[in-house]
Amino acid sequence: MYNRYIPPPKPKVSRPSDIPVRPPPVYRAPESEPEPEYVEPAPVPVQTSSWLQPYAKRIDPTIASQPTKIVFGNDDPPAPGAQSSRPLDHAPNGAAEDEKKTPKKSQSKKNKKVKEDEEEADKNPKKRRRVAKEEELEEEEEATGVVEENTPNENEYDEEQKEKRKPKREKKKKPKSDKPEEDDTAVRSRHKSVFEKVAKALQAQAPEEDDDKMDLDGADAEEEAEPVVEHGLEPIPQPAPVAFDESKLTYETLPQWIASPIRVTESTTKSFEELRIASEPAKVLQSKGFKGAFAVQTAVLPLLLPNPDRQGDVVVAAPTGSGKTLSYVLPMIQDISYGRITNLRALIVLPTRDLVQQVQQTCEACTAAFACNGGKRVKIGTAVGNKVFKEEQSAIVEKKQRYDMADDGQSKEQLSSWTTSETVNAEDYASKVDVLICTPGRLVEHIKQTPGFTLDYVRWLVVDEADKLLAQDFQQWLNLVLEKLSVEQRPSRRVFPKSNKKGVRKVILSATMTQDISMLNLLKLSRPKLVVLEGTKAGDQSLPPLLKEYAIKVREPSLKPLYLVDLLQSELPAAASKGEKAVEDDTASASETSDSESSSDSDSSSDSESDSDSDSDSDSSSESEADEPKLKAKVQATAKQSKFNTTALIFTKSNEAALRLSRLLALLVPSLMHLIGTLTSTTKTIRRTRTLRAFTQGKLRILVASDIASRGLDLPNLEHVINYDLPISETAYVHRVGRTARAGRAGAAWTLLEHSEARRFWRDFAGEGKGASTNILRSTPVERVRLGKKIEKVSDDKEETEEDFTEERVQAYEKALAQLQQEATFSRGKKGKSRALKKQY
Numbered sequence: 001m002y003n004r005y006i007p008p009p010k011p012k013v014s015r016p017s018d019i020p021v022r023p024p025p026v027y028r029a030p031e032s033e034p035e036p037e038y039v040e041p042a043p044v045p046v047q048t049s050s051w052l053q054p055y056a057k058r059i060d061p062t063i064a065s066q067p068t069k070i071v072f073g074n075d076d077p078p079a080p081g082a083q084s085s086r087p088l089d090h091a092p093n094g095a096a097e098d099e100k101k102t103p104k105k106s107q108s109k110k111n112k113k114v115k116e117d118e119e120e121a122d123k124n125p126k127k128r129r130r131v132a133k134e135e136e137l138e139e140e141e142e143a144t145g146v147v148e149e150n151t152p153n154e155n156e157y158d159e160e161q162k163e164k165r166k167p168k169r170e171k172k173k174k175p176k177s178d179k180p181e182e183d184d185t186a187v188r189s190r191h192k193s194v195f196e197k198v199a200k201a202l203q204a205q206a207p208e209e210d211d212d213k214m215d216l217d218g219a220d221a222e223e224e225a226e227p228v229v230e231h232g233l234e235p236i237p238q239p240a241p242v243a244f245d246e247s248k249l250t251y252e253t254l255p256q257w258i259a260s261p262i263r264v265t266e267s268t269t270k271s272f273e274e275l276r277i278a279s280e281p282a283k284v285l286q287s288k289g290f291k292g293a294f295a296v297q298t299a300v301l302p303l304l305l306p307n308p309d310r311q312g313d314v315v316v317a318a319p320t321g322s323g324k325t326l327s328y329v330l331p332m333i334q335d336i337s338y339g340r341i342t343n344l345r346a347l348i349v350l351p352t353r354d355l356v357q358q359v360q361q362t363c364e365a366c367t368a369a370f371a372c373n374g375g376k377r378v379k380i381g382t383a384v385g386n387k388v389f390k391e392e393q394s395a396i397v398e399k400k401q402r403y404d405m406a407d408d409g410q411s412k413e414q415l416s417s418w419t420t421s422e423t424v425n426a427e428d429y430a431s432k433v434d435v436l437i438c439t440p441g442r443l444v445e446h447i448k449q450t451p452g453f454t455l456d457y458v459r460w461l462v463v464d465e466a467d468k469l470l471a472q473d474f475q476q477w478l479n480l481v482l483e484k485l486s487v488e489q490r491p492s493r494r495v496f497p498k499s500n501k502k503g504v505r506k507v508i509l510s511a512t513m514t515q516d517i518s519m520l521n522l523l524k525l526s527r528p529k530l531v532v533l534e535g536t537k538a539g540d541q542s543l544p545p546l547l548k549e550y551a552i553k554v555r556e557p558s559l560k561p562l563y564l565v566d567l568l569q570s571e572l573p574a575a576a577s578k579g580e581k582a583v584e585d586d587t588a589s590a591s592e593t594s595d596s597e598s599s600s601d602s603d604s605s606s607d608s609e610s611d612s613d614s615d616s617d618s619d620s621s622s623e624s625e626a627d628e629p630k631l632k633a634k635v636q637a638t639a640k641q642s643k644f645n646t647t648a649l650i651f652t653k654s655n656e657a658a659l660r661l662s663r664l665l666a667l668l669v670p671s672l673m674h675l676i677g678t679l680t681s682t683t684k685t686i687r688r689t690r691t692l693r694a695f696t697q698g699k700l701r702i703l704v705a706s707d708i709a710s711r712g713l714d715l716p717n718l719e720h721v722i723n724y725d726l727p728i729s730e731t732a733y734v735h736r737v738g739r740t741a742r743a744g745r746a747g748a749a750w751t752l753l754e755h756s757e758a759r760r761f762w763r764d765f766a767g768e769g770k771g772a773s774t775n776i777l778r779s780t781p782v783e784r785v786r787l788g789k790k791i792e793k794v795s796d797d798k799e800e801t802e803e804d805f806t807e808e809r810v811q812a813y814e815k816a817l818a819q820l821q822q823e824a825t826f827s828r829g830k831k832g833k834s835r836a837l838k839k840q841y
């Protein structure tokens, strides 16, 4: 810190005693007030300090002993009787008034006095010197503008000190300021014309600024504006202002049909009659449980039902379980039912065999509805590869029978003799189905190898779970199909009966529709329209509105199966009371069914290794027929005993993981053994079908599955989905959890989270925490819960110290693992032996 330097007070130069002392400034009253009378103040004697004496002497040795008088500034009135060597520049008001009253008198008096002084000075050299000095001092004062005063009291002294402390530069500048001011005005007046020119030139250069000012100031500014006269300082010519493009900037790269889709609110419902479905079919639909149209159906049906206007293709992006299947099956069957002859009119392509069978059921329901209305009974066929190929060929195509004179009509070419579709004339064959529901691989096989299999009459192409089918190009299926559909040998074959549409209508659907334009372009859509739910946009993936999601922290990953057991044995919410009823209802319906194929899986599904292996139609049916009543009784008893009153679908990351987990669960909780089924891609189709049927009928309560079961499966009684392993993507998560909470029902999804998975789950799936980014739209956020008898909501911050499982439970788990290992070794040995045997023979 620096102390500010304060210089010592300078000695004051006292003025000679005879220098007139001016009175203090007089208050100048407002003009309205009466003018105060000037009263001349009495002279104030000031005692010069002893230390000032030498300085005073230096100025005038005569004043050393004389009392000092105060000298005021120019504005101060003169002291009474004081003699001034010059007239006051600015007399105070009072004095000025006085002067005004007697101007001539006082002036002559002054002149007289000056003359006297001069004469006296001539006579008295001492006095002359003093007067000269006085004049000199006054001149100096005038030049510097500083009038040194003798301090009459403490306050004035302080003021003076303050004045002195001001920077010297300021002091020096001050006197100069008077003169330049005068000079400035003089210069201005001299160069007035030049200044005016410059000002005008500047004005002309900034017309816009002036305009703005005019706008702001309004009329006043207009009045002030002067006409611009140019005098050689014209502004430089400027380019004409560019017209401002006021059109809105857009970063939309999507085509119009995706950027502006048809939106439908979730709560919209309509009766089928309102949507122009005849009352008879509507009644049949009602009897099958379709009482009215769901939201997505209210938007899609008008676009697909016959219409005199030209109609384009339709793309539907709606949540899982929202009823997309019926939205295309209904108009398609109605259209085909107008015909009389059976020709292949529609292709429905799906990614899995289970979905093919599911959609077939919906088609059959609609077929029945339109057949009763006097329409054609539409024939539905499937091609999925679970049948022998030749059998499937003869199920969808037949050779036309023609009368042959030579063999008296007895000769019928057998389908089995066909080798290639190239060598035969398609005209000789007829389709046995109007609609073919198929997987893409099998469809390609039929196009290439089935004689007489033609797409010439096809006018509906439906691609369900489109994002999956477009991403995995099975044998270039799409190119091949589109190529066949583009051939129009006879355009009349593709005319829609009750509309002016001709050609092929494409309907593309998914709960997680791709936004990838290059993929959608592969479909070669014509005048497409996109249907989405209100509040969503292209690329969003909405979850069902009544779905609740929970996350469970797995603190000990090696004991993960025990967490699953605890979850299954907890009082699972939204399932307890409802589940109890479901068991009874389902069991009742199961006992009523006369289906001879009803599940034989309950026993065998627990054997994880054999489940994925050999399975033949014959052995399963004989097993089921023999065991059915016994099995039903067993399931009923077990469901009650195990107190597992709900239903759950458990997803694992692979086929093998699903098989192992289902067996381990059975070992850990033997009471659940007969309630567990397994669904993997290695499971035989027929076994998968039975397992699904058993689950729908309530004979099975728990399904352990790989992602084969994640898309499209409709299990109406499923209440809980459990992500035992985290899904690989957002899309996979949406499809997995979408197996529950379908068609307006409630459901719950549980995810077991290991420490290493937690961050990804919360960020990518739940859309919470740092860097959260998810396209999943949900009505309620994911809840963190802790397992116990009752499932409790927890906050993530809570770090628990006590162990999750007792020592006994851990030991039991290790024992079960050892047994599983043993069984796997034994099974491998058995397989090895059978392979060796096969090689021998």
Ligand SMILES: Nc1ncnc2c1ncn2[C@@H]1O[C@H](COP(=O)(O)OP(=O)(O)OP(=O)(O)O)[C@@H](O)[C@H]1O
Binding pocket: 289, 290, 291, 292, 293, 294, 297, 318, 319, 320, 321, 322, 323, 324, 325, 326, 510, 511, 711, 712, 713, 714, 716, 738, 742, 743
């Ligand atoms: N109008 C309706 N009235 C009653 N139930 C319906 C109606 N429409 C569809 N459903 C039922 O809703 C359930 C879900 O339908 P669907 O399988 O078509 O859903 P989705 O949208 O295709 O689902 P995902 O995307 O998972 O395949 C099915 O059980 C179906 O029978």
